[in-house]
Amino acid sequence: MTTELQSRKLDKAFGHLDIDGNGHVDHVDVVALGSRLLAGFGEEPTNAKGQDVINGLETFWQTLLSAIDLDGDRRVSPHEWRAGMTSAFIEDRARFEAALRPAAEAVIRLADTDGDGVVAREEFHTLQHAFGTPAHEIDQAFTRLDTDGSGTVTVDELVAAAREFYTSDDPHSGGNWLFGPV
Ligand SMILES: [Ca+2]
Numbered sequence: 001m002t003t004e005l006q007s008r009k010l011d012k013a014f015g016h017l018d019i020d021g022n023g024h025v026d027h028v029d030v031v032a033l034g035s036r037l038l039a040g041f042g043e044e045p046t047n048a049k050g051q052d053v054i055n056g057l058e059t060f061w062q063t064l065l066s067a068i069d070l071d072g073d074r075r076v077s078p079h080e081w082r083a084g085m086t087s088a089f090i091e092d093r094a095r096f097e098a099a100l101r102p103a104a105e106a107v108i109r110l111a112d113t114d115g116d117g118v119v120a121r122e123e124f125h126t127l128q129h130a131f132g133t134p135a136h137e138i139d140q141a142f143t144r145l146d147t148d149g150s151g152t153v154t155v156d157e158l159v160a161a162a163r164e165f166y167t168s169d170d171p172h173s174g175g176n177w178l179f180g181p182v
């Protein structure tokens, strides 16, 4: 079961992943997202950080296909996404930990360009830009996530926010704001 809030978050995430906007998520979209992220941070696919992102997204994609591509056409429709994300990743936390968390971690570590464990507002903008989040929504997201107003958010906080974004049904969860208002 998903709540209305979870459905809205899943719809938003689908929009991020459907990079070419053709109404389906397929391998081309996932590769394009990886390229955008790497280009945004000036990383090469051959660097350790870049490779982690590519590998993380690829594992996520393969898991998506095996878990939620019900009609086997190697692309994920909005219907497959909604139904499948709920059963495969929200209700099955082990699969979330195995396939989505590593991708999220790799992407967030990419945004921590100096490797000090915190992501600054600027870096957060670059990260969100790759997902197509509008600038004013990025600012709203960062302000919500930076709970102590220090101007930075830790990598751990962002990973926790990503998990909350995808799985939490709590309307007060800070992670709901990962990609701006939902
Ligand atoms: Ca697409």
Ligand SMILES: [Ca+2]
Residues within 6 Å of the ligand: 069, 070, 071, 072, 073, 074, 075, 076, 077, 080
């Ligand atoms: Ca399909």
Ligand SMILES: [Ca+2]
Residues within 6 Å of the ligand: 111, 112, 113, 114, 115, 116, 117, 118, 119, 120
């Ligand atoms: Ca940093």
